[in-house]
Amino acid sequence: xxxxxxxxxxxxxxxxxxxxxxxxxxxxxxxxxxxxxxxxxxxxxxxxxxxxxxxxxxxxxxxxxxxxxxxxxxxxxxxxxxxxxxxxxxxxxxxxxxxxxxxxxxxxxxxxxxxxxxxxxxxxxxxxxxxxxxxxxxxxxxxxxxxxxxxxxxxxxxxxxxxxxxxxxxxxxxxxxxxxxxxxxxxxxxxxxxxxxxxxxxxxxxxxxxxxxxxxxxxxxxxxxxxxxxxxxxxxxxxxxxxxxxxxxxxxxxxxxxxxxxxxx
Amino acid sequence: xxxxxxxxxxxxxxxxxxxxxxxxxxxxxxxxxxxxxxxxxxxxxxxxxxxxxxxxxxxxxxxxxxxxxxxxxxxxxxxxxxxxxxxxxxxxxxxxxxxxxx
Numbered sequence: 001x002x003x004x005x006x007x008x009x010x011x012x013x014x015x016x017x018x019x020x021x022x023x024x025x026x027x028x029x030x031x032x033x034x035x036x037x038x039x040x041x042x043x044x045x046x047x048x049x050x051x052x053x054x055x056x057x058x059x060x061x062x063x064x065x066x067x068x069x070x071x072x073x074x075x076x077x078x079x080x081x082x083x084x085x086x087x088x089x090x091x092x093x094x095x096x097x098x099x100x101x102x103x104x105x106x107x108x109x110x111x112x113x114x115x116x117x118x119x120x121x122x123x124x125x126x127x128x129x130x131x132x133x134x135x136x137x138x139x140x141x142x143x144x145x146x147x148x149x150x151x152x153x154x155x156x157x158x159x160x161x162x163x164x165x166x167x168x169x170x171x172x173x174x175x176x177x178x179x180x181x182x183x184x185x186x187x188x189x190x191x192x193x194x195x196x197x198x199x200x201x202x203x204x205x206x207x208x209x210x211x212x213x214x215x216x217x218x219x220x221x222x223x224x225x226x227x228x229x230x231x232x233x234x235x236x237x238x239x240x241x242x243x244x245x246x247x248x249x250x251x252x253x254x255x256x257x258x259x260x261x262x263x264x265x
Numbered sequence: 266x267x268x269x270x271x272x273x274x275x276x277x278x279x280x281x282x283x284x285x286x287x288x289x290x291x292x293x294x295x296x297x298x299x300x301x302x303x304x305x306x307x308x309x310x311x312x313x314x315x316x317x318x319x320x321x322x323x324x325x326x327x328x329x330x331x332x333x334x335x336x337x338x339x340x341x342x343x344x345x346x347x348x349x350x351x352x353x354x355x356x357x358x359x360x361x362x363x364x365x366x367x
Contacts, residue, residue: 010332018322021331030333032341037269038318038332058341088341 006046275312
């Protein structure tokens with residue numbers, strides 16, 4: 001059982017703890033900039049009654065000594081049985097974990113953060129006709145039959161919390177990364193709207209909508225992709241996001257449309 | 266520290282200058298408090314240099330603010346165009362790089 005002590009500390013990249021005032025908000029953009037500059041982990045606990053302690057860090061900038069020190073403090077000294085992780089990989093992500101699974105998850109996050117695939121954190125998505133029920137039903141059938149080589153599946157841990165369960169080997173992104181080439185180049189840099197939401201928000205918008213409405217969401221996506229430091233290429237495709245709440249899953253099917261040009265007017 | 270570009274160091278410098286003048290602290294006094302010369306502090310304020318983290322901690326203590334206030338106006342990716350963040354997602358069973366699906 002976690003103690004109710006309230007504290008905020010920065011654990012530097014050498015693992016040393018520095019007590020500090022609680023941030024105005026963990027969403028404060030300046031806090032992210034500060035972490036990227038300084039590295040380390042910010043640990044925060046007890047701001048809301050019953051809320052699990054929070055660890056915030058930027059994988060690019062944070063060393064394991066800091067992660068270990070923060071984790072040991074939260075698990076050992078505070079005795080927390082649940083921990084929230086907030087980390088930046090192209091966008092901010094947040095997860096709630098049982099404390100015993102924390103190190104395994106930190107390993108995984110570090111691994112994916114260091115993979116040699118770059119993606120500019122901007123995407124555009126447009127709503128289109130929502131009448132895709134028949135496609136959605138076929139996707140549900142595929143999932144039930146475990147014929148999911150062209151589907152990405154998430155486990156719905158709880159509302160608003162997803163975890164990758166499966167990425168089919170024939171999905172668009174598996175193929176892009178394997179081939180290291182995108183066949184069609186479309187769009188220009190000036191299609192990137194600086195006022196656009198962050199990558200993470202844009203990525204999960206359809207997922208949130210599908211789960212909240214319990215209906216499939218269809219959208220058109222244009223995503224700038226940079227692989228292995230090469231020139232940025234644009235992918236565009238149709239995405240169908242299907243909530244399968246009875247299975248505790250969310251299924252995502254992407255249909256590449258290399259000849260289609262999407263207007264943002 | 267490599268992600269800091271000229272624009273970012275300029276914003277940090279403006280924040281230091283703004284916090285100092287709002288508290289009516291002279292540059293000489295602040296320089297003494299953070300154990301730097303006055304010229305160095307001036308170069309921080311002009312964005313010619315970025316203070317190291319220890320100096321930032323001292324500045325925040327003198328200004329009595331959380332350290333991230335020195336980063337006000339910046340986000341985590343100020344130099345995105347030059348240094349796009351690295352990402353990838355997979356089911357953990359594969360050893361090839363797979364991007365987060367948009």
